[in-house]
Amino acid sequence: MGCSFSGLNALYDAVNGGEDVWINENRYRILRQLGEGGFAFVFLVQQVASDSSSSVGKKLRDPSLISDDGRYAIKKVVIQSDEQLQLVKEEIRVSGLFSHANLLPLIDHAIIAVKAMQGGWNHEAYLLFPVHLDGTLLDNANSLKAKKEFFSTLDVLQIFRQLCAGLKHMHSFDPPYAHNDVKPGNVLITHRKRDPPLAILMDFGSARPARKEIRSRSEALQLQEWAAEHCSAPFRAPELWDCPSHADIDERTDIWSLGCTLYATMYGVSPFEFVVGESGSLQLAIVNAQIKWPPGPNPPYPEALHQFITWTLQPQAAVRPRIDDIIFHVDKLISKFT
The missing domain is CATH 1.10.510.10 (Transferase(Phosphotransferase) domain 1)
Incomplete structure (x- = not known):
């Protein structure tokens, strides 16, 4: 899965307001926040059915990662510097190396450009994972x-x-x-x-x-x-x-x-x-x-x-x-x- 830097591949509005998130061709509705730490927030999301033929399942190497009920976890990372951007890219790269039942797989991801409050551009990253609701x-x-x-x-x-x-x-x-x-x-x-x-x-x-x-x-x-x-x-x-x-x-x-x-x-x-x-x-x-x-x-x-x-x-x-x-x-x- 490649990173997308298109602002169209983003949120509609506020990610905290129960809005929709697009990760590449797939759309997810935020149900609630699961946690946060540093510059990252984790949300429980529900995939929104699409009229098109695209689906998250077509993008997976392992079909077992497809959620039966369409629910996933999305990690949103707010990126405010080039150093943070490189760290997120490295996390995505490294996560893609591993394939094991006891390591959390990265299903999909997108990195988008967003306008900063003070002008210019920052980035936000969205990482899609299977959801586990019994906590850590x-x-x-x-x-x-x-x-x-x-x-x-x-x-x-x-x-x-x-x-x-x-x-x-x-x-x-x-x-x-x-x-x-x-x-x-x-x-x-x-x-x-x-x-x-x-x-x-x-x-x-x-x-x-x-x-x-x-x-x-x-x-x-x-x-x-x-x-x-x-x-x-x-x-x-x-x-x-x-x-x-x-x-x-x-x-x-x-x-x-x-x-x-x-x-x-x-x-x-x-x-x-x-x-x-x-x-x-x-x-x-x-x-x-x-x-x-x-x-x-x-x-x-x-x-x-x-x-x-x-x-x-x-x-x-x-x-x-x-x-x-x-x-x-x-x-x-x-x-x-x-």
Whole structure:
């Protein structure tokens, strides 16, 4: 799907007012807002039937992405600089690389030019995705926490296993890609009657080739600055907080974030947010890999699960496990606790 810069391929009027959005040849009616953050807004939309023969289905490589009820999610990004425009184009490009059941697919997209209030032109991007209305893993964990409830051990492991599968797909590229922002807020959950929840990793705005050679102090500082902007602090690997002047960064930054996400699935908070009250510094807690365990369910989560998390949170990236090691051991845990 190519980007369109035609103003005709846009909104009729205000995107917040229940109006219609065009993405290429397809028309969608905004039903309600699902979320927002930074310069992005996410809306639940309904495809509007067209008299023409064109349809979203004809544009998809995978027909399974066609919504049975015509509902989708649209992410609107307000672009106010050339740098933001390039970031959105890169997100679109990277999203198109992946095809996996546990990674959110980009169905269609358009980038349009819009007149700025002060004159001149800005851009807006519209990205079309399948919709998942049961919320994020963060939403679900917070809901359980408010009721003093917890995911079962098996659901925790099954959710985690699906995230591992999605990351393995990304890490298997040549060169490997890192997601760089694995966290509960970027995991969509769909509840199923007789199966564990479906978990889908989303938001590839920070995804980049994973491997980077750092050979100077200036390169290390540039990486830290990039990470501070693109990688959520409570889930950010130690080497992205305090990068040595000579280091080989790789996809194991995601393994750290994955371990933090597993902990947060269990307890509703990242491990280092839990201990930061004592150390006073999130960075210090992360660099020192300070891990403590909150009061858990009754009976509590098994010690084997705690040991597994500790193993993923090795502060030295060189000894941190890779995704294949993680999958091997989580499969053993699933077999043990099924």
